[in-house]
Amino acid sequence: MKVLKDLLYGVPLQAVSGSTAIGIEKLCFDSREVSKGSAFVAIRGVAADGHAFIEKSIASGAVAVICETLPESLQEGITYVEVADSQYALAIMASIFYGNPSRNLKLIGVTGTNGKTTVTSLLFELFQKAGFKTGLISTISIKIGEAVYPTTHTTPDAITINSYLDKMSEAGVEFCFMEVSSHGIAQQRMGGLHFEGAIFTNLSHDHLDYHKTFAAYRDTKKRLFDGLPEGSFALTNADDKNGLYMIQNTGARKYSYALKTYADYRAQILEQQLDGQLLKIQEQEVWTKLIGAFNAYNILAIYATAHILGLEPLEILKLLSGLHTVDGRFQYFVSKQRITAIVDYAHTPDALKNVLVTINALRTGNENVITVVGCGGDRDKSKRPVMGHIASEMSQTAIFTSDNPRSEPPEAIIREMEAGVEAQNTRKVLTVTDRLQAIRTACKLAQSGDIILIAGKGHETYQEIKGKRRDFDDYGIVKSVLQEATS
Numbered sequence: 001m002k003v004l005k006d007l008l009y010g011v012p013l014q015a016v017s018g019s020t021a022i023g024i025e026k027l028c029f030d031s032r033e034v035s036k037g038s039a040f041v042a043i044r045g046v047a048a049d050g051h052a053f054i055e056k057s058i059a060s061g062a063v064a065v066i067c068e069t070l071p072e073s074l075q076e077g078i079t080y081v082e083v084a085d086s087q088y089a090l091a092i093m094a095s096i097f098y099g100n101p102s103r104n105l106k107l108i109g110v111t112g113t114n115g116k117t118t119v120t121s122l123l124f125e126l127f128q129k130a131g132f133k134t135g136l137i138s139t140i141s142i143k144i145g146e147a148v149y150p151t152t153h154t155t156p157d158a159i160t161i162n163s164y165l166d167k168m169s170e171a172g173v174e175f176c177f178m179e180v181s182s183h184g185i186a187q188q189r190m191g192g193l194h195f196e197g198a199i200f201t202n203l204s205h206d207h208l209d210y211h212k213t214f215a216a217y218r219d220t221k222k223r224l225f226d227g228l229p230e231g232s233f234a235l236t237n238a239d240d241k242n243g244l245y246m247i248q249n250t251g252a253r254k255y256s257y258a259l260k261t262y263a264d265y266r267a268q269i270l271e272q273q274l275d276g277q278l279l280k281i282q283e284q285e286v287w288t289k290l291i292g293a294f295n296a297y298n299i300l301a302i303y304a305t306a307h308i309l310g311l312e313p314l315e316i317l318k319l320l321s322g323l324h325t326v327d328g329r330f331q332y333f334v335s336k337q338r339i340t341a342i343v344d345y346a347h348t349p350d351a352l353k354n355v356l357v358t359i360n361a362l363r364t365g366n367e368n369v370i371t372v373v374g375c376g377g378d379r380d381k382s383k384r385p386v387m388g389h390i391a392s393e394m395s396q397t398a399i400f401t402s403d404n405p406r407s408e409p410p411e412a413i414i415r416e417m418e419a420g421v422e423a424q425n426t427r428k429v430l431t432v433t434d435r436l437q438a439i440r441t442a443c444k445l446a447q448s449g450d451i452i453l454i455a456g457k458g459h460e461t462y463q464e465i466k467g468k469r470r471d472f473d474d475y476g477i478v479k480s481v482l483q484e485a486t487s
Ligand SMILES: CC(=O)N[C@H]1[C@@H](OP(=O)(O)OP(=O)(O)OC[C@H]2O[C@@H](n3ccc(=O)[nH]c3=O)[C@H](O)[C@@H]2O)O[C@H](CO)[C@@H](O)[C@@H]1O[C@H](C)C(=O)N[C@@H](C)C(=O)N[C@H](CCC(=O)O)C(=O)O
Pocket: 029, 030, 031, 032, 042, 043, 044, 045, 046, 047, 048, 049, 050, 051, 053, 152, 153, 154, 155, 156, 157, 158, 181, 182, 183, 184, 187
């Protein structure tokens, strides 16, 4: 059992009512999770205000309440702690509750609009293969060595993060690679963590529904680097126009990587084909199964990180060439009819453009590119016309369909995508609201040699419509449709 006053060490307090020398069995930020002996942290969120659930949490057994505003009437026998920032308090308390596990291993955070899952997952694979016990916290899953755990967020809440870091530390994990989303930073989910280093991939349009302006989104990402402890490292993409800005105020050791400009770590693309590309990294050639300029950046960031963390260049290059593509990231197969189907998690304008640039560079003649794409509901609406524009401009046929409409009418989302299509491209666009039918349509339209891109959902195994999730797997579906066509 933990003692409340120990959990509050380092949390700026505004007022305390009751004893802090009490035992705490469980730490919660959701009243529905509270049980006897819990400390309940009330958070003002986007949809609700945790302060409204203080009484409910006490009725469920909470013995301490941490909040930004004390309730008007205080209950006897309950300890109330007023803090300026509940989210920060939760993060610090969660770290202490689990014994500050981030200090028992080397934790490396990866942030940026695109490439976080790719970079963290491949660093995980590389360090495992190099013989280290390794951990991963990513959009797809959480891993501790060979053990795999499902996850709901790219960056989980502070309690979940610390509970997994604790498990990792118990299992003897030496390195943990973790995706750091802008929502995670804004909500201080990493508040009490000790980072060994952080990596910046790139910055482009996303999540403006939440951050409102691009500058606010950018500055949220920068906070990860501003907060790095002394002795840690900050690695940035010097080709990205915000790359140097990200690390300008950090106290960490600074490193950069780039394909175009001067940087500590440099790479060049020598050859490119569907099953891989040949890169030159720091004057050494290496073959990788991951294609596209965007993946050259990812591979270079991985090389630089492994080098900064002490691996030998030749060993890194050998391991890099053995890395597999990440689920749902440029995951492809070629059917018997010689149709190439690619499933990719491009759900931002920049990612969609990068993937289509890569695909178009693979065309040798008159092959058609058929893109099936939609945009998620209840999320950044301003990316919809931009993605509609890119898909119609860079494909011979674009089939606009549903992604995860969530609570929005799918047709309304598609209308917003259509608004970005230029007049000369409208004849290239088909609308098939049902994603399964859209994939079937693409398969029917494709001729031998053509390339089908199914973008936006990547590894996801569900589709969320009107708040309900049903099984859905882009890769499994396109594979079975194309195989049925030949059987
Ligand atoms: C908009 C957003 O990010 N919301 C996250 C946030 O919720 P919130 O604090 O706004 O929650 P809220 O529903 O307003 O409720 C406020 C408080 O009241 C509490 N409550 C609520 C109801 C109740 O009965 N009792 C109770 O105590 C809630 O637990 C909460 O503490 O904090 C929660 C706990 O950490 C998250 O689960 C939740 O993620 C929602 C589900 C979500 O969809 N988030 C997405 C957008 C997200 O975080 N995405 C990023 C990826 C972005 C990227 O790819 O770059 C991610 O890291 O996954």
